[in-house]
Amino acid sequence: MSKVLLTGGMGFIGSHTAVSLIENGYDVVIVDNLVNSEEDVVHRLEKFKNVTIPFYNGDCRDENLLDKIFNEHDIEIVIHFAGLKAVGESVSLPLEYYENNLNATISLLKSMLKNKVHKLVFSSSATVYDEDNPDERVEGYKLGCTNPYGWTKFMCEQIIRDTCHANSQLNAISLRYFNPVGAHPSGIIGENPKGVPNNLMPYIQQVATGVRDYLRVYGNDYDTVDGTGVRDYIHVCDLADAHVAASKYLQNNKGCLEINIGTGKGASVLEMVEAFEKANKIKIPYKIEARRPGDVAINYANANKAYKLLGWKATRTLEDMCKDAYNWQCNLQKKHN
Numbered sequence: 001m002s003k004v005l006l007t008g009g010m011g012f013i014g015s016h017t018a019v020s021l022i023e024n025g026y027d028v029v030i031v032d033n034l035v036n037s038e039e040d041v042v043h044r045l046e047k048f049k050n051v052t053i054p055f056y057n058g059d060c061r062d063e064n065l066l067d068k069i070f071n072e073h074d075i076e077i078v079i080h081f082a083g084l085k086a087v088g089e090s091v092s093l094p095l096e097y098y099e100n101n102l103n104a105t106i107s108l109l110k111s112m113l114k115n116k117v118h119k120l121v122f123s124s125s126a127t128v129y130d131e132d133n134p135d136e137r138v139e140g141y142k143l144g145c146t147n148p149y150g151w152t153k154f155m156c157e158q159i160i161r162d163t164c165h166a167n168s169q170l171n172a173i174s175l176r177y178f179n180p181v182g183a184h185p186s187g188i189i190g191e192n193p194k195g196v197p198n199n200l201m202p203y204i205q206q207v208a209t210g211v212r213d214y215l216r217v218y219g220n221d222y223d224t225v226d227g228t229g230v231r232d233y234i235h236v237c238d239l240a241d242a243h244v245a246a247s248k249y250l251q252n253n254k255g256c257l258e259i260n261i262g263t264g265k266g267a268s269v270l271e272m273v274e275a276f277e278k279a280n281k282i283k284i285p286y287k288i289e290a291r292r293p294g295d296v297a298i299n300y301a302n303a304n305k306a307y308k309l310l311g312w313k314a315t316r317t318l319e320d321m322c323k324d325a326y327n328w329q330c331n332l333q334k335k336h337n
């Protein structure tokens with residue numbers, strides 16, 4: 001059985017990917033320093049899938065630790081999720097973001113090459129696209145970022161390309177995620193942001209369960225269907241499956257690629273509110289507020305490359321995303337009460 005190392009595998013996307021990989025016959029090993037996750041996740045995954053998951057509580061910047069993991073396990077593929085990801089925080093803590101995200105990627109690549117591990121999937125982001133592009137982002141479009149977090153993704157992609165260029169045996173795919181939302185339908189894993197959520201869906205989830213009074217809608221004067229911002233929301237289980245597809249691709253092909261992972265369709269903030277209300281038969285109170293600095297009006301994926309090369313496309317609906325997100329949030333609430 002092929003073994004996959006998930007760096008940052010205890011987090012939101014990594015934990016869902018662990019489930020998809022296990023369901024597709026892969027063994028998984030996780031390394032995570034728990035800076036934004038809890039150790040309990042691995043126990044939940046093990047119980048849910050009835051497997052043992054070797055877990056290393058440590059930092060990806062620690063090359064010796066990575067060497068040790070590659071020594072102890074015959075790893076074929078690495079999926080590199082580990083990173084800090086809050087856009088606003090990165091503006092106030094740029095050095096922490098560059099230090100963590102770049103050094104983790106550099107140490108990982110060095111250790112992979114040393115230990116002859118030659119397949120890498122990297123968590124990149126739609127945030128690497130320059131704002132001055134058509135709304136439907138295509139992989140070849142101009143890149144450029146508006147915050148340090150985005151630049152770390154931009155730079156990591158470049159570091160990976162340069163390392164592949166210098167080491168022909170290395171193969172890599174940077175997956176540019178659009179807006180991952182939802183949770184596993186089992187309600188066992190999901191997103192649990194610390195403090196006040198920055199992102200739309202976790203905020204709606206907290207309004208739905210009474211943690212917050214109402215949603216602040218950031219602007220209704222954009223040139224969109226109803227004036228509110230439009231994004232490409234993708235169910236985290238679809239995103240997890242995309243990692244399985246990328247892993248399979250690397251087992252059969254060579255190269256260094258960047259691929260969008262989205263549904264190819266946009267939804268506005270108010271359409272998301274409506275979908276959530278309808279799916280869960282619950283009211284989401286909201287107030288229109290000023291635009292959030294740095295936001296663009298519309299941004300969604302052209303997802304053709306993912307289908308063409310990986311044979312992957314998103315299958316879950318907005319209703320699935322909203323139902324599963326609410327189910328998870330209710331479970332989380334029960335645990336805390």
Ligand code: NAD
Pocket residue numbers: 007008009010011012013014031032033034035036037058059060061080081082083084085100104123124125126177178179180
């Ligand atoms: P997350 O914070 O839930 O998961 C990241 C995990 O990495 C956490 O468990 C954290 O503890 C760990 N980590 C961070 N730095 C580490 C280090 N140096 N060593 C070891 N572990 C470390 O985030 P997520 O939403 O699951 O995102 C996963 C990846 O996908 C990140 O790289 C993120 O930037 C990227 N991404 C996320 C989104 C999104 O909207 N969630 C969108 C685009 C890209």
Ligand code: UFG
Pocket residue numbers: 085087125126127177178179198199200201203215216217218219228229230231269292295299
């Ligand atoms: N929004 C609100 N109220 C909120 C939160 C968000 O109205 O409380 C609106 C925003 O203005 C935007 C939309 O909901 O129009 C989506 O905002 P998110 O913060 O959920 O998502 P973003 O598209 O701004 O950013 C996300 C991730 C980034 C990633 C980017 C990739 O947070 O890390 O997607 O496209 F880079």
